[in-house]
Amino acid sequence: MSELHTVHTDDAPAAIGPYSQAVTVDGWLFASGQIPLDPATGELVTGSVADQTDQVFENLAAVLAEGGASLSSVVKTTVYLVDMGTFTEMNEAYARHFGDHRPARATVEVAALPKGVDVEIDVIARTS
Numbered sequence: 336m337s338e339l340h341t342v343h344t345d346d347a348p349a350a351i352g353p354y355s356q357a358v359t360v361d362g363w364l365f366a367s368g369q370i371p372l373d374p375a376t377g378e379l380v381t382g383s384v385a386d387q388t389d390q391v392f393e394n395l396a397a398v399l400a401e402g403g404a405s406l407s408s409v410v411k412t413t414v415y416l417v418d419m420g421t422f423t424e425m426n427e428a429y430a431r432h433f434g435d436h437r438p439a440r441a442t443v444e445v446a447a448l449p450k451g452v453d454v455e456i457d458v459i460a461r462t463s
Contacts, residue, residue, distance in 0.1 A: 337361045346397035348372035351449065356398045359462055364402040368415065368457040369394040370449055384421040384453050388428035391456050396432075404460040407436050411459040414442040418453065425454055 342357035350356055357366040371380040371390035380390040399405050448455050
């Protein structure tokens with residue numbers, strides 16, 4: 336098996352547990368779930384699910400860039416929502432960040448997320 340490399344950038348929130356922001360191996364990047372934490376302040380971005388989703392994508396974009404990937408190289412996402420009733424709002428923000436790119440996706444409703452946020456997203460991408 337090829338060597339695993341961990342990814343860390345100060346432009347995204349530091350891991351809040353025993354995991355990496357992302358791991359790369361064999362041309363693939365596996366990003367841990369991101370929540371709407373502002374990396375500059377460490378504070379949660381509150382407000383609408385769209386606002387939270389925008390921050391999640393800023394965090395993911397920073398992790399992807401550090402690992403040699405980008406949103407355009409994402410092949411799979413998993414979206415976790417506390418309330419599936421916010422799906423449309425999340426989906427509109429999601430579409431803005433991906434544009435015409437359409438990675439595979441699963442969206443699941445969960446009972447709770449870290450720090451009481453409404454949305455968390457993880458991704459798998461090809462590296463350059």
